[in-house]
Amino acid sequence: MTTATTGSTAAGRDGGSPGSASAGGAGVGDAVAVAVTDVPSTQVTATPGRRAAGRRNRGRNLLLALWLPVVLLVGWWFLSANSTSPYFPPLQVILQSVWDEWVIGDAKTQLWPSLRHLALGFIGGSLLGVLGGALLWRLPVLRKGTNPIVYFLYVLPAPALLPAMIALFGLGEARQVALIAFGATWPALLNTLDGMRGIDQVKFDTARAMKFSSLRTVTAVVLPGASPQIAAGLRASLQVSIILMVVSEMIAASEGIGYFILYAQTVFAIVTMWSGIVVLSVLGTLLNYLFVFAEHRLLGWYHGSRAVGTDKA
């Protein structure tokens, strides 16, 4: 970092991240307002204008982003090629097993129950969280009253509830969905509440002066104003949901990818276990990137406006 120009090429990238982290915690008096806002570091916002230079930069950045993962993979391949350690089989053997078990074989049937529980739990919990957050935003008395309880349920490590969920719902699918939904609710709820409270009061006054209907106020003021933080909350919810999906399959379960990996481990089928780990890692990564992609499509206007702002500054 000796020249001033390195700073400006990076501006598009770090531009968005600093604010959201501290802004979540700042400016809110309630103890509940713990910023769960993860820093949106996966967002690469293109700097508008300067197209040709931008294209050249993009090519360079793409190369820079790709070479290390490729080198690591190749390194893993060759370093593990003659491995005799029972725990770390050669990468070639692992990938062969991924192909045999997950592409040709039946292991992929383990994915459907996992994804079904995840989808039901995540969507159900997020809906509960967003609606609950909106409700608490509208009803300050309820918000003050439930503050300690909501806070308690948010910081409670959700996997600890799994034995209780088994007691409550038995060994069926219901307890898995319920656990995932429970974990997904609180980050969504707190971020929704925080996002809605952060909307400038002037906007509401303007909406009232312009005689907006309540529906129009919601769609034109509340949702656009709070959606960036709601999205941050939902991403935190998704991450918790994935952990809970796997944990719930690792205890007293008989299907799912978590069960598959742990079962392979207990019978010392190390290569099979590795194949499960690879598939789960890819699945988790894909879901995360899918979310970021969807967020960018839906909130493109917001990231766009932020990028322009940082470009000026």
Added chain:
Amino acid sequence: MQVFATYTRAAVVPLVTLALVLASWQAVTVSGLFRPDQFPTMTATLQALGTALGTEALWSAVGATLQGWAIGLLLATVLAVVIGSALAANDVAFRSAASVIELFKAIPAIAILPLVILVLGSTLDMKVFLVAFGAFWPLVIQVVYGVRSIDPTVRDTARVLGVGGVRRFLTVTIPSASPYMATGLRIASASALILSVVAELVGGAEGIGRAILFARNAGVTSYPTMYAYILVSGLLGIVLTGAFFLVEKRAMHWHESQRNAKDNELGAR
């Protein structure tokens, strides 16, 4: 007097709500809506909590969980600060490593749990490794962004004054990056607690997670104890998050973000 009244009212509403929640817990369990083998009564659970708080078993479990949490988090923090500052100092290094870090951050840490159990067994090492692995990736990203956010004027002033090496790292780089690190640590602390509990539940390491599972396996009579342990794990979460919150407020009082927070708080009153 006015202030006193405001504070009393602020405390009364949550207390009333808490009482209502506890009362409805008692109501749904005594009325038979939930069987005792599903959900024990509130009184039985609180009684079990009282008993458990006096036993050594609970405190050694809490201690074991805290130990895994603390060592894992410390390890991740030290590594993240060292590696993160090094990466932030060089644009090419940062851009090269960013994709790898993002990739590892997106991988759910729990995916490697069976492998870690296999290699390290049901030990503290296993828990520490899982916690450190899970906490490291989000932390290192925060450190990189924090160090890169350093005010150019401050950086240039330090250079002109000839402040360099370790001294610049400690007096300029770390303080500049600290608000980012604080946010990263708060997030990492929460996920470290979750991973500790998971390592105990699934991996069988000593701690509150294993205590909860053992209480469940001991049968219906110890269900109140199981729920009491779950409450303890929640209280643990409150203590850890609260501690971070206070430390951050104390240590960062000089920083802009905290000054603004204070102003806003005052303004809101």
